[in-house]
Amino acid sequence: MNATNFIRQIIDKDIATNKHDGRVVTRFPPEPNGYLHIGHAKSICLNFGIAEDYGGTCNFRFDDTNPSKENIDYVNSIIDDVNWLGYARNEQTKHASDYFEQLYKFAVELILNGKAYVDSLTPDEIREYRGTLTEAGKNSPYRDRTVEDNLDLFTRMRNGEFPENAHVLRAKIDMASGNINMRDPVLYRIKHEAHPLTGTNWCIYPLYDFAHGLSDAIEGVTHSLCTMEFEDHRPLYDWIIDNVTAPYKPEQIEFSRLSLEYTVLSKRLLTKLVEDNLVSGWDDPRMPTISGLRNRGFTAASIHDFCNRIGITKNFNTVEMGVLENCLREDLDHKAPRALAVIDPLPVVIENFEEGRTDWMDAMNHPKRPELGTRKVPFTRNIFIERSDFLENPPKKFFRLSPGSEVRLRFAYLVTCTEVVKDGEGNIVELRCRYDPESRGGVSPDGRKVKGTIHWVSKDHACNARIKLYDRLFNIANPATRKTGDFADLINPDSLVEIENAVIEPEIGKATQGSRFQFERTGYFFLASAADEDKPPVFHRTVTLRDSWSKQK
Ligand code: ATP
Numbered sequence: 001m002n003a004t005n006f007i008r009q010i011i012d013k014d015i016a017t018n019k020h021d022g023r024v025v026t027r028f029p030p031e032p033n034g035y036l037h038i039g040h041a042k043s044i045c046l047n048f049g050i051a052e053d054y055g056g057t058c059n060f061r062f063d064d065t066n067p068s069k070e071n072i073d074y075v076n077s078i079i080d081d082v083n084w085l086g087y088a089r090n091e092q093t094k095h096a097s098d099y100f101e102q103l104y105k106f107a108v109e110l111i112l113n114g115k116a117y118v119d120s121l122t123p124d125e126i127r128e129y130r131g132t133l134t135e136a137g138k139n140s141p142y143r144d145r146t147v148e149d150n151l152d153l154f155t156r157m158r159n160g161e162f163p164e165n166a167h168v169l170r171a172k173i174d175m176a177s178g179n180i181n182m183r184d185p186v187l188y189r190i191k192h193e194a195h196p197l198t199g200t201n202w203c204i205y206p207l208y209d210f211a212h213g214l215s216d217a218i219e220g221v222t223h224s225l226c227t228m229e230f231e232d233h234r235p236l237y238d239w240i241i242d243n244v245t246a247p248y249k250p251e252q253i254e255f256s257r258l259s260l261e262y263t264v265l266s267k268r269l270l271t272k273l274v275e276d277n278l279v280s281g282w283d284d285p286r287m288p289t290i291s292g293l294r295n296r297g298f299t300a301a302s303i304h305d306f307c308n309r310i311g312i313t314k315n316f317n318t319v320e321m322g323v324l325e326n327c328l329r330e331d332l333d334h335k336a337p338r339a340l341a342v343i344d345p346l347p348v349v350i351e352n353f354e355e356g357r358t359d360w361m362d363a364m365n366h367p368k369r370p371e372l373g374t375r376k377v378p379f380t381r382n383i384f385i386e387r388s389d390f391l392e393n394p395p396k397k398f399f400r401l402s403p404g405s406e407v408r409l410r411f412a413y414l415v416t417c418t419e420v421v422k423d424g425e426g427n428i429v430e431l432r433c434r435y436d437p438e439s440r441g442g443v444s445p446d447g448r449k450v451k452g453t454i455h456w457v458s459k460d461h462a463c464n465a466r467i468k469l470y471d472r473l474f475n476i477a478n479p480a481t482r483k484t485g486d487f488a489d490l491i492n493p494d495s496l497v498e499i500e501n502a503v504i505e506p507e508i509g510k511a512t513q514g515s516r517f518q519f520e521r522t523g524y525f526f527l528a529s530a531a532d533e534d535k536p537p538v539f540h541r542t543v544t545l546r547d548s549w550s551k552q553k
């Protein structure tokens with residue numbers, strides 16, 4: 001169940017007072033000019049979640065008014081992402097471009113009512129005339145054109161008689177307004193460009209501010225939920241709707257946008273990361289895009305949980321990355337079966353274990369879910385352990401392996417290190433150990449204390465694997481506030497570490513693409529591409545087991 005918030009409280013009240021005839025219609029209106037990110041997920045979960053809980057509808061609409069920035073790859077990725085989050089699976093998407101003819105008629109209506117005019121200043125002049133936050137703007141010399149002239153020019157704009165920037169259509173509101181959005185905003189501009197859906201039918205395109213509010217009105221949206229930056233645009237949306245015969249007047253409610261530490265959530269900055277090749281693409285597993293998170297191994301459930309937990313308010317705050325990661329850990333802790341994998345293998349020979357012998361050990365698939373059963377894991381004379389689980393000169397309280405010390409090999413036996421083998425340069429290349437035959441299952445036969453338990457994989461049965469260890473993309477918490485515009489020096493150099501020769505237990509090597517595991521002690525992993533004849537499987541580390549960043553701050 002979704003948590004309540006101030007928007008739901010407003011809707012409750014609206015329903016109680018029959019404000020929109022008791023109807024609830026929301027919408028999610030992306031511009032197809034980039035991939036969706038986790039901030040959009042907040043808006044998706046809010047809008048679709050409200051429609052679901054109130055028995056209403058949520059329109060999935062592309063606000064596709066700017067053909068220069070849009071492409072079909074963006075459109076498809078947006079549909080995939082919304083569907084993956086569990087919404088609008090079998091629905092037709094709507095488009096602001098479906099309403100181009102209707103929007104044009106509204107513009108004509110404004111002209112006829114003396115509420116809009118064709119301006120012929122250049123774009124630079126328009127900017128100059130607009131004034132500043134402290135200074136009023138001034139009227140364009142074309143502001144008083146007659147209705148007939150305006151209608152004639154606007155018709156000819158539509159008919160393609162003028163080059164780009166020759167004219168624009170502007171609302172006639174107030175060049176001295178304290179709200180710059182109300183200083184005769186441009187409503188239509190000439191663009192001799194084909195549109196992905198309407199082709200070359202149009203050579204004038206409505207501006208977002210004109211199309212957006214009216215599209216909501218055309219669709220009979222009751223609650224138009226948007227982020228705080230649109231608060232200053234609300235008077236304009238209301239003005240437009242009040243000055244045409246709009247079929248409906250939606251109620252706009254603003255909430256604060258999601259901002260997340262160690263990443264950026266703006267399409268402009270994400271586009272820059274892609275264009276500067278600082279990531280492999282929009283769906284790079286380090287990107288905060290929904291497709292990036294999916295590739296990384298995030299579950300849709302963890303994103304829902306996150307959106308629910310952060311809540312909806314009007315206050316701006318930046319959410320810690322640990323909050324998102326913890327939602328993921330909680331979900332995966334329950335879902336992911338356990339497995340043994342060694343990421344940085346150090347060979348170990350169990351000297352008193354016979355060559356050629358295999359003991360099949362019983363291993364629990366999930367410590368908290370006995371219903372998931374057990375599996376058999378092969379134990380042999382030659383095994384691998386994690387290089388970091390051995391220290392030649394251990395500090396106090398190091399409970400893993402060191403010369404002469406005893407550890408438990410998970411699910412297998414107690415072993416004691418008897419010898420360290422090094423190469424000519426002093427690098428440790430192998431350990432020699434002896435096992436206690438009485439300790440099968442890792443149980444101490446005489447009650448002697450063995451504190452450390454480490455993971456391992458049989459060398460004879462191991463499956464080779466490639467592993468990509470992902471971590472936070474940026475090495476500072478608020479990269480978007482850096483005004484340098486250059487991200488290269490802010491990228492966390494360890495955000496991607498590629499491991500070629502990890503080893504995993506044999507069964508895991510046969511898992512199918514998309515499987516998720518907890519590799520014991522090292523993290524949650526996602527099988528990004530399954531093994532095939534000559535290629536090892538590739539796993540992505542989705543998240544570590546614990547938050548190792550919180551103490552760095
Ligand atoms: P950006 O600023 O990243 O370019 P945008 O607002 O231009 O994003 P749209 O495609 O217009 O992107 O967004 C679709 C919807 O998602 C809008 O209603 C917008 O308010 C909402 N949205 C965008 N970013 C966030 C965010 N960080 N948190 C919550 N909602 C967001």
Ligand code: MG
Binds near residue numbers: 031
């Ligand atoms: Mg936008």
